[in-house]
Amino acid sequence: MTTPSQSKASKSPSQGICYLAGAGPGDLGLVTLRVKELLEKAEVVVFDYLCNPEMLKWAKDGVEVIYAGKKAGNHTLRQEEINALLVEKTKAGNRVLRLKGGDPFLFGRGGEEAEALAEAGLRFEIVPGVTSAIAAPAYAGIPVTHRDFTSSLTIFTGHEDPLKADTALDYARIAALPGTKVMLMGVERMGPITAELQKHGMAAQTPVALVRWGTTGRQETLSATLGTIAQRIQETGFAAPAVAVFGEVATLREKLGWFEKRPLRGKRIVVTRTRQQAGVLSAGLREVGGDVYELPTIRIDPPLDLRSFAELVQDAHSYDWVVFTSPNGVNAFFEMFYKLYSDAREIGGVRIAAIGPATAQRVRDFHLAVDLQPSEFVAEAIIKEFQAKIGTVENQRILLARAEQARDVLPVELGKLGAIVDQAIAYRTVPETEDISGGIARFKAEGAELITFTSSSTVENFMALNLPLPAGLKTASIGPITSKTMRELGLTVDIEAKQYDIPGLILAIRSFYGA
Numbered sequence: 001m002t003t004p005s006q007s008k009a010s011k012s013p014s015q016g017i018c019y020l021a022g023a024g025p026g027d028l029g030l031v032t033l034r035v036k037e038l039l040e041k042a043e044v045v046v047f048d049y050l051c052n053p054e055m056l057k058w059a060k061d062g063v064e065v066i067y068a069g070k071k072a073g074n075h076t077l078r079q080e081e082i083n084a085l086l087v088e089k090t091k092a093g094n095r096v097l098r099l100k101g102g103d104p105f106l107f108g109r110g111g112e113e114a115e116a117l118a119e120a121g122l123r124f125e126i127v128p129g130v131t132s133a134i135a136a137p138a139y140a141g142i143p144v145t146h147r148d149f150t151s152s153l154t155i156f157t158g159h160e161d162p163l164k165a166d167t168a169l170d171y172a173r174i175a176a177l178p179g180t181k182v183m184l185m186g187v188e189r190m191g192p193i194t195a196e197l198q199k200h201g202m203a204a205q206t207p208v209a210l211v212r213w214g215t216t217g218r219q220e221t222l223s224a225t226l227g228t229i230a231q232r233i234q235e236t237g238f239a240a241p242a243v244a245v246f247g248e249v250a251t252l253r254e255k256l257g258w259f260e261k262r263p264l265r266g267k268r269i270v271v272t273r274t275r276q277q278a279g280v281l282s283a284g285l286r287e288v289g290g291d292v293y294e295l296p297t298i299r300i301d302p303p304l305d306l307r308s309f310a311e312l313v314q315d316a317h318s319y320d321w322v323v324f325t326s327p328n329g330v331n332a333f334f335e336m337f338y339k340l341y342s343d344a345r346e347i348g349g350v351r352i353a354a355i356g357p358a359t360a361q362r363v364r365d366f367h368l369a370v371d372l373q374p375s376e377f378v379a380e381a382i383i384k385e386f387q388a389k390i391g392t393v394e395n396q397r398i399l400l401a402r403a404e405q406a407r408d409v410l411p412v413e414l415g416k417l418g419a420i421v422d423q424a425i426a427y428r429t430v431p432e433t434e435d436i437s438g439g440i441a442r443f444k445a446e447g448a449e450l451i452t453f454t455s456s457s458t459v460e461n462f463m464a465l466n467l468p469l470p471a472g473l474k475t476a477s478i479g480p481i482t483s484k485t486m487r488e489l490g491l492t493v494d495i496e497a498k499q500y501d502i503p504g505l506i507l508a509i510r511s512f513y514g515a
Contacts, residue, residue, distance in 0.1 A: 011092065011094070012093055013092075013122065014123075016089075016123065017095055017124065018097075018098060018113075018117055018123070019042075019095075019097050019124070019127055020100070020113055020125070020126050020127065021034070021035050021097060021098065021126075021127035022035070022100060022101075022103040022108070022127060022128050022129015022130065023035060023047070023048070023051040023055065023101055024052070024135070025050075025101070025132035025136055025214055025215045026050070026101075026132070026213065026215045027215035027216060028052055028054060030130045030215060031052075031055055032129065034127050035055070035099070035127060035129070036055070038127070039097060040058055040059070040060060041060070041095055042063055042096065043063060043094040043095045043096070044063070044089045044094045044095070044096045044097070045063055045096075045097045046066045046068050046096065046097070046098045046099065047065070047099040048100050048101050049101070050069075050101025050102070050241060053437040053438045054282075055099075056436045057275045057276075057294075057437060059436070064089075064094075066085070068082050082113065083113055083116035086113055086116065087120045087122065090117060090120075090122045090123070090124070091120065091122060098110075101132070102130070102131040102132045102133070103128055103130070103131040104129065105126065105128070106131050106133065106155070106184075107157050107185070110126065132184065133182045133184055133243060134182075135214060135215050136211040136219075136243040137182065137209070137211060137214075137243065137245050137249075139214050139215045139219060139259040140245075140257060140259065140260070141252060141253045141254075142209055142249055142250055142252055142253050143252065144180045144182060144245070144249060146249050149180075149247070149248045150178065150247060150249065152177070152179030153180050153182065154177050154179065154180070155183075155184065156169060156181065156182075157185055158185045158186015158187070158189055159185045159186060161192065162196040171197060171199075171200050172200040174200075175196075175198075175201045175202045176200070176201060180245065180246070180247035180249050182244065183243070183244040183246070184243060187240045187241075187242045187244070188240060190229060190230045194208075194226050194227070195230075197226060198226060202226055203226065204225060204227030206225060206226040206246055207246075207247065207248060207249075207250040208223070208224050208225055208226055209221055209222070209244070209245045210223075210224075210229065210242045211242060211243045212238060212239070212240075212241065212242040213241065213242075215259075217266070217267075217290055217291025218266075218291050219259060220238070221253065221257070221260060222236060222238050223250065223253060229244075259289075262287075263513065263514075264285065264288045264290040264513060265289040267290050267449050267513065268291045268446065268447070268448040268450070269285050269292045269293075269448060269449065269450045269509075270292075270295050270439070270450070270452065271292060271294045272294075272295055272296065272298075272452060272453055272454070272458040273298075273454050274296055274298055274432070275294070275299065275432070275436070275437075276299075281454065281502050281506070282294055284502065284503070284506040288506075288510060293437070293439055293442055294439050295439030295443055296432045297431065297432055297457075297462045297465070298429045298430065298455075298458055298461050299429070299430060299431075299432045300427050300428075301427065301429075302428075303404060303425040303426065303427060303428055304425075305425065308425070309336060309426060310336055310339075310340065312422060312424040313337050313424065316333075316337070316347055316348070317346060317347055317348030319350050319397045319398060320351065320397050321350065321351050321393075321397070321399070322350050322352050322398075322400075323352075323354075323382065323398060323401065323410065324352070324353070324362075324401050325359065325379065325403075325406065325410070326356070326359055328403070328426070329401040329402055330354075330362040330366070330401070332401070332427045333401045333424070344366070344368070347368070351371040352368060352372075353371065353373070353382060353385075354370045354372075355377055355378070355379065355382055356377035356501055357373075357501055358501055358502065360373050372389060377479065377501055378479065378481060378500065379409040380409060380413075382410065383409075383413045383414065383417070386414070386417070387417070392418070393414060393417050393418060394418030394419070395418060395420065396420065397420045398419045399424055400422065400423050401424045401426045402423060402426060403425070403426070403427055403428060404428035405429070405457070429455075431461045432461070440467065444467065444468070447470030448470065448473060449472070449474060450473070450474045450494075451473060451474075451475055451476070452505065453475065453476070453478065453482050453486060454502070455478070456484075458482075459482060459485045459486050459489060460489065463490075474494040474495065475491055475492060475494050475495065476494065476495035476508065476509050476512075477493050477496045477497065478501070478502075478505045479497055479500030483496050494512070496508065
């Protein structure tokens with residue numbers, strides 16, 4: 001995807017800089033803090049096939065995003081074209097971030113790209129990354145060195161055909177080297193490669209492990225020997241991208257394998273929350289083994305009448321209560337409050353009510369106490385809580401910070417109890433129009449076992465996409481209000497959280513799968 005940058009004043013080449021950065025092996029948790037920092041500031045991002053596209057959610061608005069992925073037999077851009085592109089964008093005075101899977105200098109052709117920039121007299125920096133050569137085996141429970149087995153490591157590429165007359169690889173030397181050998185790429189050439197290694201003296205019984213999509217929720221490991229691995233690949237349909245480990249350390253997988261034993265292993269799960277909020281749910285599901293990808297269906301925008309909202313926030317001190325129904329409402333309220341005031345004490349003696357622990361915690365993040373919090377996480381519950389704890393709200397002035405299209409339950413029921421209610425429309429949910437991380441494309445291509453919904457708006461906007469639903473797709477709802485919307489739009493509710501928040505949803509999904 002390419003998103004044009006906003007028009008800017010002309011820049012000089014001296015302002016331009018290109019960062020050649022390793023994007024890690026796939027797990028977002030293995031992306032360095034430096035890469036995240038650069039993504040937040042980059043004006044142009046050029047990324048590869050093996051980069052996790054979800055890291056693009058850290059990029060700022062208006063960034064130009066260019067996919068330069070290369071798969072076997074399918075190159076979006078040739079290497080020479082990529083080099084020229086980096087020179088062009090950097091020479092134009094941009095902050096360019098070149099993201100490469102793993103580490104840029106380990107079979108990533110980062111050296112060639114650095115040379116092109118140097119020859120053009122342009123500034124560049126190298127940002128190392130976690131390489132799949134070590135990370136993928138580690139996630140499969142295979143230490144590439146171990147005192148009882150080996151203290152040396154050889155890394156080579158299987159990209160070249162070993163039968164080529166002018167191959168750059170010396171298989172006789174590779175076969176003779178002691179210790180662990182790790183091969184990047186080359187799954188489709190495993191037959192000739194293993195034959196060549198055996199021809200030069202490697203034992204047919206040498207343990208081998210192939211780790212596919214290492215460190216991601218799609219990870220699979222195939223174990224065999226040097227003499228049988230090519231046949232096992234044919235039998236199982238095992239395909240790239242994969243890392244191959246040759247050596248006795250591969251046998252430790254049986255004892256040390258951990259990543260593929262997690263309870264939701266291999267379950268392909270879609271998260272439909274906003275891009276900014278999806279991380280908590282995604283991380284929780286990944287932690288227990290889910291193959292999670294994000295397909296944001298909504299985003300949070302400011303209210304259409306920002307002046308009215310600002311006036312109500314400015315007068316918050318004159319109310320008896322402020323009621324927050326979501327973390328988004330808290331965020332919007334205090335963002336506006338601190339534009340108007342520099343001292344938290346300006347909120348006066350107003351008491352605060354919050355629906356749900358996440359909302360309450362967001363209030364506490366601003367160093368304010370929550371005076372009323374119902375045990376159930378729905379609007380109806382706060383009415384009961386007011387009645388039980390406060391007794392009467394007659395003539396009480398209540399400011400309700402909420403979404404533009406929220407249900408009318410709270411203002412109507414509080415009004416019936418005699419309260420004077422003002423609604424501060426803090427934000428609105430609108431359809432997400434960008435698919436930066438490629439979630440829609442992946443849903444169309446691969447489908448999913450489960451799709452999660454955390455609000456009625458995520459349901460409505462997902463259904464508005466009119467995507468074909470894969471056979472057997474299960475659904476998970478955060479609570480009864482969201483479930484009601486799902487059923488109204490023709491979806492079956494397979495999982496509903498008993499505790500209506502993100503931890504409750506994760507627990508319900510784990511229970512459904514017997515985890």
